[in-house]
Amino acid sequence: MYHQIGEPAPKGAPYRSLTVHPASFRRQMRWLRRFGYRGLSMRDIMPYVRGEKQGRVVGITFDDGYRNVYRNALPVLTENGFTATNYFVVNQLGGGNVWDYEKGISHSDLMSPEEMREWVRQGMEAGSHTLDHPYLPKLGDDQARAQISDSRQALEQLLGEPVTAFCYPYGGEEPRLRDMARDAGYENATTTAGGLARPDDDPYGLPRVTVARSTHLVRFLQKCMTRLEERRRSA
Template sequence: MSAVIPILLYHSVRPVPAEGFERFTIDPGLFAEHLDTVTGLGFTACTVGALAAMLRAGTPPPRRTVVITFDDGYADFAEYAWPRLRARGLTATMYAVAGHLGGRSAWMDGQAGAMRMLPAADLRALSGEGLEIGAHSVSHPQLDCLPLACAREEIRDSRAILEDALSCEVTTFAYPHGFHDRNVRRAAIDAGYTSAAAVRNALSHTGDDVYRLARITMAPDDGPGRIAALLRGRGARIAAPHERMQTTVWRGTRRIRSRLRAVHA
């Protein structure tokens, strides 16, 4: 029987969210409460890479294991998130958008598109302190709406850029927005990654696919009670072995919109 492994997904941790990015921003005090719930319930954190290695080997993770992930690579991580993780002896995995290191979150509009991103030097320093760095594409597109050749470039080149910048191996990938299909999944495998994280807003487990690991997005109104429930395997569905029909329908809608934008561009 599969054991539940909660994989939590964070984006920005800062006191004042950028306009337009409120639902992906967690107050530092609330983030500290999340972490205190993790440690208070006796959980330890491992990286995605470590989890994937255990799953591939058929080795169950230790009981009370949680995985903490951050997408995009916002500069506020170094100031507000990492010190709180380190103070509690917790590690995490950061998925960085390789084409925007040290720049801005320009794939978004308005103030959300002006958020500062961690430069390569800071990522190198964080990696040296125990943070796992993974790839999150070059430019943060909807990979399953791109021509496959372009999606392959985004996946492959992001790894090369990060490995060159960090002087270390990058083995794990996260699909931007969580969007992927079987061809994008195959591209991640062909690029040499040992795992790929989706979103799915479901609880991962020991039978989960290491190339579409389920994660749960943390929201600014998720209190310690929500974290405690997830750690206990409650409050969210268990990730299904196959794609849900709603996901397939939504992908079709996004592809139509993408083609229309290309026609009117």
């Protein structure tokens, strides 16, 4: 789970840790490849998660659809032959991370619809991160359903292809929201729960591993390659 790939915000800025330096990202992808791993989008990795396919694979996701991911990560992904999923906030395409401002997080541009289409044209996946990035558990059923379902329809209209990946903003999920994601036609949904996905996981509540600015290379490789099942069970 990545967010932004870019130069860091000034020291002391809130959530600065979620922006990974482009050179670190490039190193991380290269080392995955050297170890024989392939980075894959949610669409491409689901057969492995379900246990239908075997191989050395790592799912790569980006939250929020930042323009700096388009600029700094897309070339690295393609040069390594990897795919990845970016989760877009439909009403902020071409806008910014307005939901972050009240926390003091600085503005960062989000991809325009044209950039999102180019992201997809280069083999990457566009998933939904709702219309407005709300904390879904706080919303009533109708509002939550609109955020989950209408965002999928809007993205499909913009892209002209099925959208099957969903991501809960802030990792905010509960059983009724998982049901809504399934009913809306998604095939998988990711949370912010930490850990590696396993075949018996609910595909509408898949855990992820955070990669932060401070995650150094060895730890990154450990995080990607270590089976965390035992740890998760005992946690």
